[in-house]
Amino acid sequence: MGEEIKSALEIALEKAEKIGKASKEELDLERQKERALSLVGKFLKGESQNFKEEVEIFLKELPEKNKKKLLKVIIEALLKNLVLPREEYHLKELKEILKVLNSLLTNIPQVNKIFQETEKMLTEYYKQKSAIYQELVKRFSASLSALEKAFSEQVGAEVKLSPEAHPQFQEEWRKIRDHLDGEYLRQLEYIKALILKILS
Numbered sequence: 001m002g003e004e005i006k007s008a009l010e011i012a013l014e015k016a017e018k019i020g021k022a023s024k025e026e027l028d029l030e031r032q033k034e035r036a037l038s039l040v041g042k043f044l045k046g047e048s049q050n051f052k053e054e055v056e057i058f059l060k061e062l063p064e065k066n067k068k069k070l071l072k073v074i075i076e077a078l079l080k081n082l083v084l085p086r087e088e089y090h091l092k093e094l095k096e097i098l099k100v101l102n103s104l105l106t107n108i109p110q111v112n113k114i115f116q117e118t119e120k121m122l123t124e125y126y127k128q129k130s131a132i133y134q135e136l137v138k139r140f141s142a143s144l145s146a147l148e149k150a151f152s153e154q155v156g157a158e159v160k161l162s163p164e165a166h167p168q169f170q171e172e173w174r175k176i177r178d179h180l181d182g183e184y185l186r187q188l189e190y191i192k193a194l195i196l197k198i199l200s
Helices: 002-021 024-044 051-060 064-080 088-104 111-155 167-199
Strands: none
Touching: 024 051, 024 064, 051 064, 051 088, 064 088, 064 167, 088 111, 111 167
16 A cells, blocks of 8 residues: 555656646647546546537537547547446447547547447347356356255255355356456457547
């Protein structure tokens, strides 16, 4: 813990030192980056009324030479939050991010198709993961039923065993999930790289 605090302090001191040497233009750009990231933060927390409009207003206020740089900062921040969905509500949030990215990059041909394919891929990943999980639960439940019956007879009351709590279930699920995640993460990283390449 002490090391973390020390390195955070060192980072702050280095930043302060750089600011001392930074030109007015560099300082302005840093402030604009912070504002851009703050806009993205508000959107991700669901505190944004109309994100596209807020971004447009923000970009209009900037000097021409910084507009592209700061749009890229916003896009990169949104892409960092484009991950594999863990739950159904998470999938909805990811679809919102894709919708916003699409609305910010309308001037780029084919981008709409890329985001449609990405949405399809994330939905497919979530459905496939859920189906495999349910199948695994069903398989383990079947193998536990004889054990449940034996325990129930022993204690004289109905005993229910959770297949998910079984160490073998956990191990098997981890292997399957790691393989599935690896496969889909490669596709997602490729898409992110492609969008950033189009932007640069």
